[in-house]
Amino acid sequence: MQHFFNLFLLIFIIRSGIQILSDHPRLYWTRHSTPGRDWFRIQKPVPADPLWTAKKDSISLPGQVGLPGIRHSIGLARWWHLGVDTLWLLNGAVFYVLLFTTGHWRHVVPTSWSVIPNAVSVLIQYLSLQWPVESGWVAYNSLQLIAYFITIFIAAPLAFVTGLGMSPALSTRFKPISRRFSIQLARSLHFLVLVWFLFFITIHVTLVFTTGLLGNLNHIYAGRDATDWVGFRGLRRLDGGGRGGLGGGHPIHVAPPAGGAAGRLRADRAGANGSSNSSTRPRASTARKTSRPTSGTTASTPTRRSTPPCSTGTSPTIGCGSTASSSTPSSSP
Numbered sequence: 225m226q227h228f229f230n231l232f233l234l235i236f237i238i239r240s241g242i243q244i245l246s247d248h249p250r251l252y253w254t255r256h257s258t259p260g261r262d263w264f265r266i267q268k269p270v271p272a273d274p275l276w277t278a279k280k281d282s283i284s285l286p287g288q289v290g291l292p293g294i295r296h297s298i299g300l301a302r303w304w305h306l307g308v309d310t311l312w313l314l315n316g317a318v319f320y321v322l323l324f325t326t327g328h329w330r331h332v333v334p335t336s337w338s339v340i341p342n343a344v345s346v347l348i349q350y351l352s353l354q355w356p357v358e359s360g361w362v363a364y365n366s367l368q369l370i371a372y373f374i375t376i377f378i379a380a381p382l383a384f385v386t387g388l389g390m391s392p393a394l395s396t397r398f399k400p401i402s403r404r405f406s407i408q409l410a411r412s413l414h415f416l417v418l419v420w421f422l423f424f425i426t427i428h429v430t431l432v433f434t435t436g437l438l439g440n441l442n443h444i445y446a447g448r449d450a451t452d453w454v455g456f457r458g459l460r461r462l463d464g465g466g467r468g469g470l471g472g473g474h475p476i477h478v479a480p481p482a483g484g485a486a487g488r489l490r491a492d493r494a495g496a497n498g499s500s501n502s503s504t505r506p507r508a509s510t511a512r513k514t515s516r517p518t519s520g521t522t523a524s525t526p527t528r529r530s531t532p533p534c535s536t537g538t539s540p541t542i543g544c545g546s547t548a549s550s551s552t553p554s555s556s557p
């Protein structure tokens with residue numbers, strides 16, 4: 225349930241974040257964000273044309289990528305981003321509590337430097353396509369452990385801190401901090417968090433699929449070590465039978481709570497319902513997408529994962545950090 229919410233909310237956070245970025249697709253390290261000083265851009269260099277405006281600078285995104293996927297829709301994108309952020313942070317707070325009250329933290333926090341050589345060994349195995357023995361139910365290998373640690377204890381808190389750092393109100397109130405940690409620096413670091421999450425999610429999902437999908441889904445969504453379809457069905461139920469956010473659809477339409485021209489709102493909805501990046505024509509399929517059974521929120525109650533031997537052993541890191549084959553470095557290149 226926890227993992228599902230995380231995944232579900234992240235989809236909306238990432239899409240709306242990219243939408244915000246596309247409104248001013250340039251990043252700077254310092255507050256001196258004048259033309260030509262960007263270190264990253266998804267636009268041509270600012271032309272000499274004196275009539276070039278911020279609106280012209282914004283780029284269009286396909287409806288399936290951005291949220292809402294309409295050019296220069298930063299207001300709606302902020303509404304989505306900050307709204308969903310709040311839920312994501314609450315979910316994260318619950319996760320932290322569970323992590324430390326169940327002792328599961330031992331599986332995701334390195335407690336010995338040996339985790340680094342072990343991780344290198346595991347990486348070599350992955351790269352040489354001789355993958356380490358999969359034992360995620362008992363203990364993650366060192367590379368997984370480091371990746372989870374970075375995601376949970378560095379990237380996620382950094383998303384929050386840099387999110388606060390982008391606030392003009394805080395920036396003016398805490399000048400000694402914001403003079404060094406400027407809004408533009410916060411934006412750039414926030415963007416790097418996005419890059420990390422995209423990298424992590426890509427590798428994570430690939431490994432979930434390629435190292436025994438059903439077994440992994442059971443671990444994640446049913447809390448059991450089996451290779452039947454129970455975990456898969458749990459995920460489907462949580463996602464409303466496949467009609468939830470995971471399929472790229474929207475659980476609710478994208479219109480803001482109030483105001484706006486009716487025509488524009490209809491176009492917003494059409495654009496964000498997975499259709500092309502149209503800002504002109506509402507689609508007939510909207511009705512189907514907006515009504516969704518909600519029965520799926522009660523997943524099968526997972527039996528709690530038994531404490532793996534790794535957490536009770538004398539050296540949790542070694543246990544967590546090395547797989548059967550990672551302790552003997554691969555003979556492959």
Ligand code: HEM
Pocket residue numbers: 237238240241242244245246248302305306309313380383384385386387388390391411414415417418421
């Ligand atoms: C993994 C989680 C997150 C990702 C991937 C993400 C991604 C992004 C991206 C790409 C942008 C556009 C930056 C720009 O060009 O200005 C953005 C904007 C922003 N994000 Fe996040 N974000 C995440 C979590 C958070 C959290 C937890 C907060 C809460 C404090 C937050 C607050 C903001 C704010 C305030 C903005 C600027 C909005 C604006 O310009 O009005 N983000 N985010």
